[in-house]
Amino acid sequence: MNPTTLSRYSTPAALLDTARMQRNIDTMQSRLNALNVKLRPHVKTSKCVEVVRRQIDAGASGITVSTLKEAEQFFAAGIRDILYAVGMVAVKLPQAKALRDRGCDLKIIVDSVDAAQAVADFGRTQGHVLEVWLEVDTDGHRAGLKPDGGELIAVGRALHQGGMTLGGVMTHAGASYELNTPAALAAMAEQERSRCVLAAERLRAAGLPCANVSVGSTPTALSAQRLDGVTEVRAGVYVFHDLVMTNIGVARLDDLALSVLTTVIGHQKEKGWALVDAGWMAMSRDRGTQKQMHDYGYGQVCDVNGVPVEGYIVDSANQEHGIVARAGCVDGDIAGRFPVGTQLRILPNHACATAAQFAEYVAVDSASGGAVAIWPRFGGW
Amino acid sequence: MNPTTLSRYSTPAALLDTARMQRNIDTMQSRLNALNVKLRPHVKTSKCVEVVRRQIDAGASGITVSTLKEAEQFFAAGIRDILYAVGMVAVKLPQAKALRDRGCDLKIIVDSVDAAQAVADFGRTQGHVLEVWLEVDTDGHRAGLKPDGGELIAVGRALHQGGMTLGGVMTHAGASYELNTPAALAAMAEQERSRCVLAAERLRAAGLPCANVSVGSTPTALSAQRLDGVTEVRAGVYVFHDLVMTNIGVARLDDLALSVLTTVIGHQKEKGWALVDAGWMAMSRDRGTQKQMHDYGYGQVCDVNGVPVEGYIVDSANQEHGIVARAGCVDGDIAGRFPVGTQLRILPNHACATAAQFAEYVAVDSASGGAVAIWPRFGGW
Numbered sequence: 001m002n003p004t005t006l007s008r009y010s011t012p013a014a015l016l017d018t019a020r021m022q023r024n025i026d027t028m029q030s031r032l033n034a035l036n037v038k039l040r041p042h043v044k045t046s047k048c049v050e051v052v053r054r055q056i057d058a059g060a061s062g063i064t065v066s067t068l069k070e071a072e073q074f075f076a077a078g079i080r081d082i083l084y085a086v087g088m089v090a091v092k093l094p095q096a097k098a099l100r101d102r103g104c105d106l107k108i109i110v111d112s113v114d115a116a117q118a119v120a121d122f123g124r125t126q127g128h129v130l131e132v133w134l135e136v137d138t139d140g141h142r143a144g145l146k147p148d149g150g151e152l153i154a155v156g157r158a159l160h161q162g163g164m165t166l167g168g169v170m171t172h173a174g175a176s177y178e179l180n181t182p183a184a185l186a187a188m189a190e191q192e193r194s195r196c197v198l199a200a201e202r203l204r205a206a207g208l209p210c211a212n213v214s215v216g217s218t219p220t221a222l223s224a225q226r227l228d229g230v231t232e233v234r235a236g237v238y239v240f241h242d243l244v245m246t247n248i249g250v251a252r253l254d255d256l257a258l259s260v261l262t263t264v265i266g267h268q269k270e271k272g273w274a275l276v277d278a279g280w281m282a283m284s285r286d287r288g289t290q291k292q293m294h295d296y297g298y299g300q301v302c303d304v305n306g307v308p309v310e311g312y313i314v315d316s317a318n319q320e321h322g323i324v325a326r327a328g329c330v331d332g333d334i335a336g337r338f339p340v341g342t343q344l345r346i347l348p349n350h351a352c353a354t355a356a357q358f359a360e361y362v363a364v365d366s367a368s369g370g371a372v373a374i375w376p377r378f379g380g381w
Numbered sequence: 382m383n384p385t386t387l388s389r390y391s392t393p394a395a396l397l398d399t400a401r402m403q404r405n406i407d408t409m410q411s412r413l414n415a416l417n418v419k420l421r422p423h424v425k426t427s428k429c430v431e432v433v434r435r436q437i438d439a440g441a442s443g444i445t446v447s448t449l450k451e452a453e454q455f456f457a458a459g460i461r462d463i464l465y466a467v468g469m470v471a472v473k474l475p476q477a478k479a480l481r482d483r484g485c486d487l488k489i490i491v492d493s494v495d496a497a498q499a500v501a502d503f504g505r506t507q508g509h510v511l512e513v514w515l516e517v518d519t520d521g522h523r524a525g526l527k528p529d530g531g532e533l534i535a536v537g538r539a540l541h542q543g544g545m546t547l548g549g550v551m552t553h554a555g556a557s558y559e560l561n562t563p564a565a566l567a568a569m570a571e572q573e574r575s576r577c578v579l580a581a582e583r584l585r586a587a588g589l590p591c592a593n594v595s596v597g598s599t600p601t602a603l604s605a606q607r608l609d610g611v612t613e614v615r616a617g618v619y620v621f622h623d624l625v626m627t628n629i630g631v632a633r634l635d636d637l638a639l640s641v642l643t644t645v646i647g648h649q650k651e652k653g654w655a656l657v658d659a660g661w662m663a664m665s666r667d668r669g670t671q672k673q674m675h676d677y678g679y680g681q682v683c684d685v686n687g688v689p690v691e692g693y694i695v696d697s698a699n700q701e702h703g704i705v706a707r708a709g710c711v712d713g714d715i716a717g718r719f720p721v722g723t724q725l726r727i728l729p730n731h732a733c734a735t736a737a738q739f740a741e742y743v744a745v746d747s748a749s750g751g752a753v754a755i756w757p758r759f760g761g762w
Binding site for chain 1: 388391392393394425447448467468469470471472473476491492493495496499518523524555644645646647648649656658661662665666667668699700701702704720721722731733734737738739740760761762
């Protein structure tokens with residue numbers, strides 16, 4: 001990564017270290033290969049065809065999406081096997097059917113009898129069989145049916161008897177984001193696995209089909225010791241990693257592939273502040289490390305080559321201004337350390353949120369001597 | 382606003398109540414007309430030509446921008462008088478000059494001798510006279526020169542003697558966001574005014590030109606009792622207002638013009654949760670009300686007509702999931718109150734941040750019987 005090359009780019013810019021990204025992709029794929037499960041990456045992190053192509057090339061089986069727009073964009077890029085992992089509602093069914101009509105193998109999810117009934121009614125009216133998976137709650141943090149509750153079977157029956165394809169069960173142990181020891185993470189991964197498998201077994205015992213058992217979050221995917229009964233794992237942020245992941249303990253600072261390139265625009269010397277042109281519009285308002293062991297403010301400061309400058313963070317942010325300071329003390333020589341015009345890189349708290357602030361990545365391939373490419377990404381719904 | 386009309390729109394969507402917006406525009410313009418100063422609205426809030434056109438039609442004089450992309454977009458839409466209110470650095474000067482070469486009356490700002498020197502050097506080399514204003518720090522919250530310090534005069538001299546046009550001084554009392562009484566806000570407005578005027582007077586006393594004296598933030602603009610010596614006021618978020626402004630005390634809930642239209646996708650009944658499809662990707666991660674008198678979580682819940690449902694907020698948010706709950710207690714009938722498929726509107730903490738998550742506004746004109754138009758907005762740099 002040649003600073004001279006980067007000085008051509010207007011700041012702020014979303015910089016992607018493709019060598020680090022490839023290492024993250026390979027690490028996750030090898031791990032899940034060894035555990036004998038498929039990997040269905042969640043593409044909400046990158047929303048970028050160039051990134052997802054590398055995940056598929058490394059061995060991923062299909063993708064997970066968080067919006068139907070992601071499904072449309074990646075189907076247009078040639079990916080057929082897509083799981084839409086947000087609860088389906090009636091108003092979005094025509095858009096889902098349109099994708100399936102064009103040949104997309106889109107799977108949708110529900111977690112209530114009401115939603116299941118709406119899907120079955122729509123399918124019957126349209127003469128179209130949709131494939132539906134059941135969302136299972138394995139950690140109490142968000143949506144999903146209780147794996148040991150009666151409603152799980154009722155929802156399965158409503159779909160199966162309603163003529164839809166009951167394709168499997170899926171869960172996401174988002175509570176893993178609150179942990180930070182290998183033992184606690186492994187235990188959460190086992191909880192996610194065992195409860196999701198329990199749901200699948202109960203459906204099968206009730207005479208219902210359940211071919212797929214899908215679990216995952218980046219922390220549990222990188223911590224699971226066994227995945228018996230699971231067919232696939234979903235994970236998203238591992239592709240870039242971020243400061244939240246380093247605090248959880250599943251990434252090191254030098255795994256972080258995404259950073260924001262920024263320029264020093266001024267100082268408040270007696271306060272020890274350097275002002276940079278990466279405010280919250282560039283970094284996002286995500287303060288994911290606020291309650292973690294190490295609070296990085298709005299991000300960790302690195303030099304233009306990506307080497308962390310120990311102790312310096314983006315301490316606060318306005319829309320287009322970031323305030324760089326030494327955490328916990330005043331640097332009396334901040335203007336000498338970071339003169340006006342200096343380029344820096346900022347590692348983000350949460351890669352999904354920071355990436356979403358940009359329309360493209362400046363992808364830098366350090367393996368091939370720093371060649372730079374612009375990779376578009378999309379947003380919206 | 383007809384719910385039947387809105388049910389055609391896929392959620393989440395950024396809904397704009399144009400009658401409320403017009404009232405906000407008229408209120409601010411009348412106030413500043415009465416105080417005998419010009420209004421130069423900050424367009425970073427809307428980034429939308431349709432919105433800014435209404436501000437100009439109401440009497441605004443020029444605009445303020447936070448990025449050169451905003452300058453380019455609004456210049457293309459016919460607006461010439463533009464102040465770029467983020468400290469200029471050398472790397473962005475060619476882009477600024479290109480705009481001026483095409484006829485844009487773009488003004489830039491600096492707050493250090495280093496930056497002033499870089500501008501003067503560039504101007505001399507290019508044979509181009511740039512108009513530069515000095516950023517003044519009147520509240521200690523961000524960038525700017527001390528109004529009573531020696532560097533102010535040194536920076537003015539560097540520009541004037543370097544052949545640039547010294548156009549004026551500008552300040553932004555962002556510290557007003559931490560206040561919430563009319564008396565404190567009026568005092569902050571007077572502090573912003575008096576210190577910025579002091580800077581202008583000191584420049585003039587030193588034999589330097591200073592035609593423009595520009596102050597502003599939405600809270601101070603709506604609280605100033607007099608603006609003697611000021612030529613113009615800048616303000617941004619007043620055009621939409623938001624929950625942060627209601628906590629500060631300069632807006633009421635029914636002034637809020639921007640909301641996010643969302644759909645209920647499921648429940649966790651025993652927790653009193655309704656899950657909606659407006660997560661942080663729609664609302665933004667902004668938690669601006671977290672430390673204010675009334676913490677709205679990720680937003681105030683309203684029915685589809687925009688009537689607030691007292692006590693219900695988006696309590697937490699994942700990327701595409703919002704968790705709606707009654708603040709401070711469990712609603713045992715959440716599924717009865719908000720069934721799957723129900724459309725709701727969420728009022729945002731911070732309109733600039735929430736609007737930035739969308740590529741367009743669904744503009745609803747309640748004055749003309751609910752006619753709906755799509756108004757594009759842009760993002761990026």
